[in-house]
Amino acid sequence: MRQGTVLYPVEFKGIGLHSGEFARIVLHPEKAGTGIRFLAKGVYIPANYRYVLHTDHATLLGKEGVKVSTVEHLLAVLYILGLDNLTVEFLEGSEVPILDGSGYHFYKVLKDIRLELEEEVRVFEIKEVFEVKNCKAYIRVEPYEGFCALYRGYVKGLLEEGTVQYCGNVKDVVFARTFCYEEDVGFLRSRGLAKGGSLKNAVVIGKGYVHNPEGLRSKDEPIRHKLLDLLGDLSLLGIRIRGRVFSHMGGHTLNYAFVKSLAESSFSTSSTSSCVSTP
Numbered sequence: 698m699r700q701g702t703v704l705y706p707v708e709f710k711g712i713g714l715h716s717g718e719f720a721r722i723v724l725h726p727e728k729a730g731t732g733i734r735f736l737a738k739g740v741y742i743p744a745n746y747r748y749v750l751h752t753d754h755a756t757l758l759g760k761e762g763v764k765v766s767t768v769e770h771l772l773a774v775l776y777i778l779g780l781d782n783l784t785v786e787f788l789e790g791s792e793v794p795i796l797d798g799s800g801y802h803f804y805k806v807l808k809d810i811r812l813e814l815e816e817e818v819r820v821f822e823i824k825e826v827f828e829v830k831n832c833k834a835y836i837r838v839e840p841y842e843g844f845c846a847l848y849r850g851y852v853k854g855l856l857e858e859g860t861v862q863y864c865g866n867v868k869d870v871v872f873a874r875t876f877c878y879e880e881d882v883g884f885l886r887s888r889g890l891a892k893g894g895s896l897k898n899a900v901v902i903g904k905g906y907v908h909n910p911e912g913l914r915s916k917d918e919p920i921r922h923k924l925l926d927l928l929g930d931l932s933l934l935g936i937r938i939r940g941r942v943f944s945h946m947g948g949h950t951l952n953y954a955f956v957k958s959l960a961e962s963s964f965s966t967s968s969t970s971s972c973v974s975t976p
């Protein structure tokens with residue numbers, strides 16, 4: 698598989714889910730080997746786990762005091778489309794626009810403007826099972842010819858436990874919107890999160906129903922979104938995984954722990970685990 702970039706610069710704009718601030722980003726073509734990087738306030742921030750500062754309801758990267766946030770949906774689409782080299786420049790704001798809450802608008806614009814480069818992609822080949830877990834979730838990767846990611850989870854009061862997968866079909870994940878539970882909205886806002894959230898860019902789940910008048914795009918849309926998040930966070934490895942990734946109830950924090958541990962592991966140990974009980 699060859700590396701890719703975009704044929705020409707392309708712009709996206711809109712409000713950020715958590716900051717509520719308007720943002721305008723331009724994706725610029727880059728040569729092979731550049732990787733994905735953000736440019737904000739004159740600082741280049743590589744889309745790499747080494748620059749992750751926070752994973753609280755979204756993935757936030759930072760360097761030299763400059764931060765960019767909610768990078769995961771855009772990164773997931775870039776990963777899916779084989780766009781490996783880009784500079785994502787912030788002309789306004791510092792949070793990637795949430796658009797409709799899914800990866801769909803990024804996908805729609807970017808799918809037809811991929812430029813294939815000469816160089817082959819770099820691949821991280823999984824040779825043995827590797828797993829990271831916490832108290833209630835785990836992410837495991839195992840050898841596999843190609844790439845496949847699976848997510849198992851449930852939606853409280855709405856969906857029994859189920860498994861969704863991405864093995865190359867973009868339609869399996871790209872449409873799935875971000876979501877939250879009705880009872881968490883006040884809590885999120887009290888912590889300065891979800892200020893830009895509305896029924897136009899997020900699914901709000903009540904007790905056994907969704908508040909959005911149009912309903913869900915698929916009955917398992919929320920867990921498909923968790924899979925989209927996983928793909929975006931996996932891309933922070935900075936190199937493509939050849940393996941089969943399985944997440945049971947993982948979120949951004951465990952995704953990050955997984956990527957970091959995998960990158961830093963010499964495979965001398967096959968499992969890492971942390972389970973800190975909080976009062």
Ligand code: ZN
Pocket residue numbers: 769770875922926
């Ligand atoms: Zn998300």
